[in-house]
Amino acid sequence: xxxxxHILVDRAVKGDQKAFEVLVRQYQGKxxxxxxxxxxxxxxxxxxxxxxxxxxxxxLHSFRGDAAFYTWLYRIATNTAKNHLIASxxxxxxxxxxxxxxxxxxxxxxxxxTPEKIVLQDELLKNFELALAALPxxxxxxxxxxxxxxxxxxxxARLLQCPIGTVRSRIYRARQEIxxxxxxxxxxxx
Amino acid sequence: xxxxxxxxxxxxxxxxDSVIVGAVTEHLLSCDDCVQTMTRLAAVKAVMSDxxxxxxxxxxxxxxxxxxxNDRTAxxxxxxxxxxKKLGI
Numbered sequence: 001x002x003x004x005x006h007i008l009v010d011r012a013v014k015g016d017q018k019a020f021e022v023l024v025r026q027y028q029g030k031x032x033x034x035x036x037x038x039x040x041x042x043x044x045x046x047x048x049x050x051x052x053x054x055x056x057x058x059x060l061h062s063f064r065g066d067a068a069f070y071t072w073l074y075r076i077a078t079n080t081a082k083n084h085l086i087a088s089x090x091x092x093x094x095x096x097x098x099x100x101x102x103x104x105x106x107x108x109x110x111x112x113x114t115p116e117k118i119v120l121q122d123e124l125l126k127n128f129e130l131a132l133a134a135l136p137x138x139x140x141x142x143x144x145x146x147x148x149x150x151x152x153x154x155x156x157a158r159l160l161q162c163p164i165g166t167v168r169s170r171i172y173r174a175r176q177e178i179x180x181x182x183x184x185x186x187x188x189x190x
Numbered sequence: 191x192x193x194x195x196x197x198x199x200x201x202x203x204x205x206x207d208s209v210i211v212g213a214v215t216e217h218l219l220s221c222d223d224c225v226q227t228m229t230r231l232a233a234v235k236a237v238m239s240d241x242x243x244x245x246x247x248x249x250x251x252x253x254x255x256x257x258x259x260n261d262r263t264a265x266x267x268x269x270x271x272x273x274x275k276k277l278g279i
Contacts, residue, residue: 003206003208003211003212003215004204004206004211004214004215007212008215009218014233016219017255017258017259018219018268019219020255020258021225021254021255021258022215022218022219022225022228024200024251024254024255025225025228025229025232025247025251026201026228026232027232028229028232028244028247028250028251028254029232029233029235029237029240029241029242029244029247030236030240031244032236032242032244032250033206033236033239033240033241034240036242037240037242045244046244046250049244049250050250050253050254050257052257052259053254053258054254054257057258057261058261071238085237097255099239111222121242124237124243124245125237125241128237128241128243132238143238147235147238147239148202148238148239150239152205153200153205168196168199168200168205169196171200171203172195172196172198172199172200172231175199175231175234175235176195176231177235178231178234178237179230179231179236182233182234182237182243185243185245185246186230186233186245186246186247186248187192187246188246188248188249
């Protein structure tokens with residue numbers, strides 16, 4: 001487990017809810033993405049992401065720290081999605097995700113994804129692609145190396161022959177630029 | 191420690207030096223601006239790596255924390271667990 005996760009989990013177990021909130025903020029996007037890949041129902045993704053974190057909070061005292069916190073959370077998220085699929089008699093959309101004991105109970109359906117929701121996700125991804133394309137090449141390279149290819153800052157610095165501080169700064173500025181262009185989607189739902 | 195969004199971004203990547211990770215974590219626990227920055231940057235990180243983004247991530251966090259705050263099945267603290275073990279429960 002990363003040092004920060006360790007600190008935050010320890011504090012949350014001792015009753016510091018702000019520490020748990022930081023974990024929620026840190027991981028809710030990744031958890032939602034895992035659930036979305038499995039169920040494809042964008043309305044339920046939000047509910048099931050919330051359910052995942054509530055289950056995690058209630059079980060936090062049983063987390064022993066021998067695996068990464070996110071690995072533990074990921075398992076809760078896939079089980080939550082699995083239970084949802086079983087309850088609604090559907091099969092997971094993404095067979096690559098570990099779902100070894102899910103019955104293939106129905107054809108792969110996206111019956112709850114209305115055209116409006118699909119258009120909204122498509123529109124978001126289109127705007128994201130535009131935001132990424134609009135970045136200066138130096139920023140685009142580092143953020144793709146980090147978030148798409150998973151390279152460490154040190155590896156990126158070595159590949160691009162620049163200081164780690166420059167890598168860190170470009171990654172932050174790239175994310176901030178994209179966030180500014182996607183601010184419509186980051187605002188409260190009206 | 192003052193606000194430093196670059197360090198918040200590096201925090202999300204688990205790329206902070208061990209000497210400052212504690213200070214940044216403590217800062218996040220006490221600075222609303224920085225945790226909101228972290229939420230936005232984490233949403234961008236998710237869309238970069240997973241091509242999915244939660245709409246209104248701030249609202250989702252607040253929904254979770256609203257339930258957690260009012261949760262009657264809150265996790266017992268380490269101290270409580272030790273106490274129960276001592277009692278053989």
